[in-house]
Amino acid sequence: MQISTRRKDKTTIFDLSGDIDFANSPVVRDSVLREIRESRTPCVVVNLSQVRYMDSSGVASMVEGLKASRDLGSRFILVGLTTSTREVLQLSRLIKVFEVYDNEEQAMTS
Amino acid sequence: MQISTRRKDKTTIFDLSGDIDFANSPVVRDSVLREIRESRTPCVVVNLSQVRYMDSSGVASMVEGLKASRDLGSRFILVGLTTSTREVLQLSRLIKVFEVYDNEEQAMTS
Amino acid sequence: MLALYSNPKWLSVVRGTVERLTETLGFPIAQCRSITRAVDEALTNIVRHSYGNRLDQPIAMYFRRAQRRHDGQVQQGLEILLCDRGPAIDPCKLQGRPLDEIRPGGLGLHFIRQAVDTVEFTRKGPTNRLRLVKYLAQGSSVL
Amino acid sequence: MLALYSNPKWLSVVRGTVERLTETLGFPIAQCRSITRAVDEALTNIVRHSYGNRLDQPIAMYFRRAQRRHDGQVQQGLEILLCDRGPAIDPCKLQGRPLDEIRPGGLGLHFIRQAVDTVEFTRKGPTNRLRLVKYLAQGSSVL
Ligand SMILES: Nc1ncnc2c1ncn2[C@@H]1O[C@H](COP(=O)(O)OP(=O)(O)O)[C@@H](O)[C@H]1O
Numbered sequence: 001m002q003i004s005t006r007r008k009d010k011t012t013i014f015d016l017s018g019d020i021d022f023a024n025s026p027v028v029r030d031s032v033l034r035e036i037r038e039s040r041t042p043c044v045v046v047n048l049s050q051v052r053y054m055d056s057s058g059v060a061s062m063v064e065g066l067k068a069s070r071d072l073g074s075r076f077i078l079v080g081l082t083t084s085t086r087e088v089l090q091l092s093r094l095i096k097v098f099e100v101y102d103n104e105e106q107a108m109t110s
Numbered sequence: 111m112q113i114s115t116r117r118k119d120k121t122t123i124f125d126l127s128g129d130i131d132f133a134n135s136p137v138v139r140d141s142v143l144r145e146i147r148e149s150r151t152p153c154v155v156v157n158l159s160q161v162r163y164m165d166s167s168g169v170a171s172m173v174e175g176l177k178a179s180r181d182l183g184s185r186f187i188l189v190g191l192t193t194s195t196r197e198v199l200q201l202s203r204l205i206k207v208f209e210v211y212d213n214e215e216q217a218m219t220s
Numbered sequence: 221m222l223a224l225y226s227n228p229k230w231l232s233v234v235r236g237t238v239e240r241l242t243e244t245l246g247f248p249i250a251q252c253r254s255i256t257r258a259v260d261e262a263l264t265n266i267v268r269h270s271y272g273n274r275l276d277q278p279i280a281m282y283f284r285r286a287q288r289r290h291d292g293q294v295q296q297g298l299e300i301l302l303c304d305r306g307p308a309i310d311p312c313k314l315q316g317r318p319l320d321e322i323r324p325g326g327l328g329l330h331f332i333r334q335a336v337d338t339v340e341f342t343r344k345g346p347t348n349r350l351r352l353v354k355y356l357a358q359g360s361s362v363l
Numbered sequence: 364m365l366a367l368y369s370n371p372k373w374l375s376v377v378r379g380t381v382e383r384l385t386e387t388l389g390f391p392i393a394q395c396r397s398i399t400r401a402v403d404e405a406l407t408n409i410v411r412h413s414y415g416n417r418l419d420q421p422i423a424m425y426f427r428r429a430q431r432r433h434d435g436q437v438q439q440g441l442e443i444l445l446c447d448r449g450p451a452i453d454p455c456k457l458q459g460r461p462l463d464e465i466r467p468g469g470l471g472l473h474f475i476r477q478a479v480d481t482v483e484f485t486r487k488g489p490t491n492r493l494r495l496v497k498y499l500a501q502g503s504s505v506l
């Protein structure tokens with residue numbers, strides 16, 4: 001699993017790739033929460049387009065990101081859902097809870 | 111592994127997909143050889159673009175196809191080599207022995 | 221049979237194994253994904269709950285064919301047995317959170333139950349055994 | 364540890380396991396492919412030559428860390444042991460065909476030797492053991 005981050009104006013984009021599972025979801029969780037709580041970034045976008053697999057602990061990390069940004073009145077957006085990540089969010093009945101866009105461009109102009 | 115065949119004029123195209131390994135290369139070998147020897151098709155194209163893996167027995171099947179068509183003065187062409195199939199033909203030092211094209215269109219107009 | 225240690229870095233290896241095994245047995249692609257997910261979540265639970273995140277504890281997995289009569293027909297299937305040597309599981313604790321709450325955690329068992337036809341926890345001597353069985357739809361069997 | 368029967372349909376399952384294992388250990392992607400290929404070819408040889416294409420014979424695979432000193436530095440690596448219970452192998456037969464001949468067959472051992480740093484056949488009691496070791500370049504180790 002690899003995480004890299006980019007900034008565009010007031011938005012931070014997390015590009016995740018590979019498998020997000022119990023071995024590495026704590027790292028994902030921590031970097032996302034730090035960005036929201038410490039850097040106070042107004043908008044965090046998580047790009048999942050290169051994610052091959054996401055387990056329930058990955059979903060939990062996304063839920064924590066969402067909750068943290070709600071607490072602070074910032075935005076938390078998921079983009080680039082693959083079949084596999086979409087499936088896991090649907091199974092969790094969480095897909096409607098998140099702000100989801102097909103891609104970064106749509107997220108930035110919304 | 112899946113095999114399907116198509117005909118275009120005097121050419122038969124084998125579309126292979128999945129993994130060609132010792133479990134199924136005999137099937138690949140037999141269908142290719144039947145097409146060359148029994149149907150006497152003047153040109154056989156093997157499309158490897160959907161092949162994820164090919165082992166040495168898969169390479170051997172291609173060599174048998176090549177030899178059979180040489181014996182009969184027909185053509186035997188490989189198209190759509192992926193990183194993995196190209197690698198295995200290079201390791202076998204056989205890549206230069208085969209008539210190889212990027213895709214079907216190039217093979218048909220050559 | 222696959223034996224490994226309880227280090228979460230091996231989860232990806234097991235997923236690779238189960239993905240290919242279910243593919244080879246002829247499960248439809250979406251079921252290959254969901255069975256793989258079930259095994260991954262079950263292993264994660266063993267690592268976390270049976271072994272308290274210790275990395276060096278033994279886990280054994282057995283893969284066998286299963287068979288049942290269903291609607292008057294014989295269905296072929298895959299049985300997966302996951303064995304660990306952690307403390308006995310309190311059956312009362314074996315439940316996830318209600319799916320309509322938005323909070324992290326408590327999803328693994330839902331994913332497991334969604335994916336397979338049988339989920340069975342048993343204790344045999346010092347061993348926790350989790351038995352998962354998934355049957356193939358008639359006709360799609362290539363077992 | 365992975366134990367399986369000598370049915371070639373499980374070859375794909377083992378490739379899935381080894382692909383992910385080598386990826387997890389941090390081997391570069393081309394080496395993940397070549398190590399996987401080596402194991403696949405070695406298993407195929409066991410099925411064909413040790414077991415004469417019988418489908419129900421036992422094969423055991425062990426995966427361990429390896430270490431060596433190389434150019435004054437410690438290199439981490441992966442050791443793979445493949446064990447079968449076929450008849451003892453005649454070492455004189457253990458050779459492929461010359462690579463400049465164009466004919467089918469005789470490529471497996473070339474692929475194996477190309478992929479790993481050590482290839483060692485030994486006989487221990489009733490067991491053929493093939494030991495493959497591949498080391499990681501310094502610095503790329505994530506073991
Ligand atoms: N292998 C296990 N050993 C002990 N308890 C377990 C095991 N697997 C699951 N449980 C219990 O079931 C609960 C629900 O599991 P799960 O749905 O996977 O969610 P989570 O693990 O995130 O809590 C766990 O919190 C735990 O109490």
Ligand SMILES: Nc1ncnc2c1ncn2[C@@H]1O[C@H](COP(=O)(O)OP(=O)(O)O)[C@@H](O)[C@H]1O
Pocket residue numbers: 404408409412413452453456457458459460468469470471472473
């Ligand atoms: N596990 C084995 N048991 C017995 N003989 C073997 C084994 N592996 C390889 N060999 C011998 O080595 C030869 C070369 O093997 P290989 O390069 O894989 O080509 P092929 O298997 O196509 O002949 C085989 O023909 C066989 O005689």
